[in-house]
Amino acid sequence: MNIISRLSEPKPAAAGHTAQVVPCPAGPPVLEARAIRVGLAGRDIIRDVNLSLQPNEILAIIGPSGCGKSTFVSTLNRMIHHTLPTAKVEGEIWLNGGLVFPSSASAADLRCKVAMVFQRPNPFPFSIRMNMEFALKANGDRYRPGYADKIEQALRSVNLWDRLKDRMNDVATRLSGGEQQRLCIARALLSDPDVILFDEPCSALDPVSCTAIETLIQDLKQRCSVIIVTHNLAQARRVSDRCAMFWLRDGSGEVIETGPTDRIMTAPNHEITRAYINGEFC
Amino acid sequence: MSERRHLNRHHRRAGSDRMGRADRLIYLCFLMVVSLVFLTYGKVIFDIASQGIGQINLSYLTDAPRQSGRAGGVFPILVSTVLVLAIAVAVALPTSLAIALYVTEYLAQGSALSSLFRSSMLILASVPSIAFGLFGSSFFAQFLGLGTSLLTGGLTLAVMIIPICAFAFVEVFRLLPTGYRTGAYALGAGKARFILCVMIPTCTAEIITVVLLGTGRALAETAALLFTSGYSDRMPESLLDPGRVLSIHIYDLAMSIPGGDRMAAASAVLLIGLFLLISSVGLYFSKKAHP
Structure with missing residues (x-):
């Protein structure tokens, strides 16, 4: 099966936006990273990272600054080629059972299925409608009459439709920080991704907006899988099903422990994880 | 104790006065340079305009x-x-x-x-x-x-x-x-x-x-x-x-x-x-x- 057909495999239909507890089914992972190593200027930023993500699961990546969490996440949809163009990436990344790295398949197709939301909201300085239409066009959607419905559906998913339906021609950068971030999530949802990567999505937001984003991430679990990088342990505890603890060893980031969030937060196996959770490095 | 506090206050005020004078001096220097430049360009434009504007009409x-x-x-x-x-x-x-x-x-x-x-x-x-x-x-x-x-x-x-x-x-x-x-x-x-x-x-x-x-x-x-x-x-x-x-x-x-x-x-x-x-x-x- 080629990459394009794998990327376009049917997915469960999206449900409404009310949060429900969806158990994480055991089975083949939706995304799997095997022996990932990222080298830059003769130094390994991360090495030997093995992680998998189950369907409809929220995986939180925790750990101190500079241990390669964001670098790892940006390798998953090959955004690293834009953020660190000279970085050398080794290892394998599998999506829905298909090898997507190394692969000659288009990175753009991969990014439609493994979407990403960044630390700072990054809407373009155009109207809200144009921001959404850009995402549809970037996904290769050429059926313009269907745009309005898709945009409405995506904005409803992030609870923005009622607030923005009469302001679709307003400049997106004039929205509040929280609204901008939700708009960016709505934009990412337009490609109907299998996985959404959140790289510290709340670090530039106020607590109210942060709560709205967290609720939204839990809602998203019903339609796709989520990886969230966070420094906020309380946030990881609130939103995630599973945690992966990154740590810097000999100058390179490694995963030192993974497990269900409840266990990692209450009874971690690794001494460093326990100390980090208990704030003993402060 | 209160004398020392008074002296400290005095020193602070003296310092801020000195800064104020320096600020004013720099402001006047900038103002002088900007005025000089504007006057020069103004003179150039005025000379050209006073000589040339009378010649300009539709037939020109x-x-x-x-x-x-x-x-x-x-x-x-x-x-x-x-x-x-x-x-x-x-x-x-x-x-x-x-x-x-x-x-x-x-x-x-x-x-x-x-x-x-x-x-x-x-x-x-x-x-x-x-x-x-x-x-x-x-x-x-x-x-x-x-x-x-x-x-x-x-x-x-x-x-x-x-x-x-x-x-x-x-x-x-x-x-x-x-x-x-x-x-x-x-x-x-x-x-x-x-x-x-x-x-x-x-x-x-x-x-x-x-x-x-x-x-x-x-x-x-x-x-x-x-x-x-x-x-x-x-x-x-x-x-x-x-x-x-x-x-x-x-x-x-x-x-x-x-x-x-x-x-x-x-x-x-x-x-x-x-x-x-x-x-x-x-x-x-x-x-x-x-x-």
Whole structure:
């Protein structure tokens, strides 16, 4: 099966936006990273990272600054080629059972299925409608009459439709920080991704907006899988099903422990994880 | 205890007074420099305007020059100027945009080739315009056989302003927030879509400003056009005809035509007016692009 057909495999239909507890089914992972190593200027930023993500699961990546969490996440949809163009990436990344790295398949197709939301909201300085239409066009959607419905559906998913339906021609950068971030999530949802990567999505937001984003991430679990990088342990505890603890060893980031969030937060196996959770490095 | 507090307060106040005096001194220095510069430019504009504005009327704008420019109007010269300028901008804008996009989007930042491009553009931007005139004369006029013509003049001006515009475009594109780039690529956009749908629309106002900068430079140019577009003050019939631009007309009237000073001043007023008109139109579209 080629990459394009794998990327376009049917997915469960999206449900409404009310949060429900969806158990994480055991089975083949939706995304799997095997022996990932990222080298830059003769130094390994991360090495030997093995992680998998189950369907409809929220995986939180925790750990101190500079241990390669964001670098790892940006390798998953090959955004690293834009953020660190000279970085050398080794290892394998599998999506829905298909090898997507190394692969000659288009990175753009991969990014439609493994979407990403960044630390700072990054809407373009155009109207809200144009921001959404850009995402549809970037996904290769050429059926313009269907745009309005898709945009409405995506904005409803992030609870923005009622607030923005009469302001679709307003400049997106004039929205509040929280609204901008939700708009960016709505934009990412337009490609109907299998996985959404959140790289510290709340670090530039106020607590109210942060709560709205967290609720939204839990809602998203019903339609796709989520990886969230966070420094906020309380946030990881609130939103995630599973945690992966990154740590810097000999100058390179490694995963030192993974497990269900409840266990990692209450009874971690690794001494460093326990100390980090208990704030003993402060 | 209270005495020490009083002394501390006194010292603080003395310090703030000293700072206040220094601030005032610096403010007065700046004010003096700004006033001096404005007065100088004001005097230049006033002298030119007082001599030339009386000569400008409708027939000056619509008639051909007579008696080597001492009488008549400047219509063929205005037409030549606009044509040379249009050729220069039409060639320089896409070329310099292409260079800047290649440097910013396709070359790794800090790479040897990128540094070479940037330093070459900086050096070329500071080459004296007479050197471009000589190049235009030997390459476009003689080697390509275009002769002394508006086309040769326009192309020479384009070659002259390409490094200026390309260097400025590179700086504009480098200042684009990283979030727009990562945001577009993360949505699955390719490089072409990012450039055409995000980068250029976002930078439209800055692109217009850079074009205005290049246009101003081209409009005022004399040396590069001396050997390329020619002196002929007849109405050009094609782009391969020679034609005299306003700056050369001013130069000729002021330097070679006895009694041509008043008409030179009138042409200078017209040149300034033309640039103000182009700038106003540019700024209107620039504001429209970034409301």
